[in-house]
Amino acid sequence: MLTVDYARLGVRPGDRVLDLGSGAGRHACEAIRLGADVIAYDLDTAAMKDTATLMEAVVATAAEGHGWAVAGDALHLPFGDATFDRVIASEVLEHIPADTAALSELARVVRPGGTVAVTVPRWFPELANWALSDEYHTVPGGHIRIYRASVLTARLQAAGLPVSGRGYAHGLHSPYWWLRCLVGVGDDRHPLVRAYHRVLCWDIERKPVVSQVTRALDAALTPVIGKSLILYAGRP
Numbered sequence: 328m329l330t331v332d333y334a335r336l337g338v339r340p341g342d343r344v345l346d347l348g349s350g351a352g353r354h355a356c357e358a359i360r361l362g363a364d365v366i367a368y369d370l371d372t373a374a375m376k377d378t379a380t381l382m383e384a385v386v387a388t389a390a391e392g393h394g395w396a397v398a399g400d401a402l403h404l405p406f407g408d409a410t411f412d413r414v415i416a417s418e419v420l421e422h423i424p425a426d427t428a429a430l431s432e433l434a435r436v437v438r439p440g441g442t443v444a445v446t447v448p449r450w451f452p453e454l455a456n457w458a459l460s461d462e463y464h465t466v467p468g469g470h471i472r473i474y475r476a477s478v479l480t481a482r483l484q485a486a487g488l489p490v491s492g493r494g495y496a497h498g499l500h501s502p503y504w505w506l507r508c509l510v511g512v513g514d515d516r517h518p519l520v521r522a523y524h525r526v527l528c529w530d531i532e533r534k535p536v537v538s539q540v541t542r543a544l545d546a547a548l549t550p551v552i553g554k555s556l557i558l559y560a561g562r563p
Contacts, residue, residue: 348419352378359392452501459508498548
């Protein structure tokens, strides 16, 4: 399940790609499949071990892409200036207290003419989550801020990354998280939560017939309540 549109980001075979805050590596693996040389980078050392294993499996079947998993801090990237052609930072800035410092590092490592995709929870769906549940945003490592698009645009601009485009994703996911907040964020065994989760899995797995319905619903809901905001930017 991808949040970033790779065509808009401009990923091509041979590109050097950084997936900042990669987590399980969903964006990193897709970039490998497209023929890029990818570094998945995340603070969670244990998660990076699992991501490395997954990336190795993807590399084994890819025509020309390569991938490496590296653990580290987003505020001190261990890469030289202008190292990457493309940088992805998906659903990570809302976790970082010094988000402007992270953006400065992101801008430093992308080459002139390179492109960046930054995704964060969209303002209205996220505001509803915070209103419905204190637990949602007070857990250790949770979300510490809600972004308006205008604020994130200004911070990217201040870091030297003018925004060139905007998108939204995951219209079906906002109601799912509203439901989680209503019944208890930690209660993933609730019958309604489990039923909705199955719907999301059908959508991700593209089950015949069922996925046609879920894809149509997601397309209709995304412009209105899509859970993620995506900003596309570039370094001049």
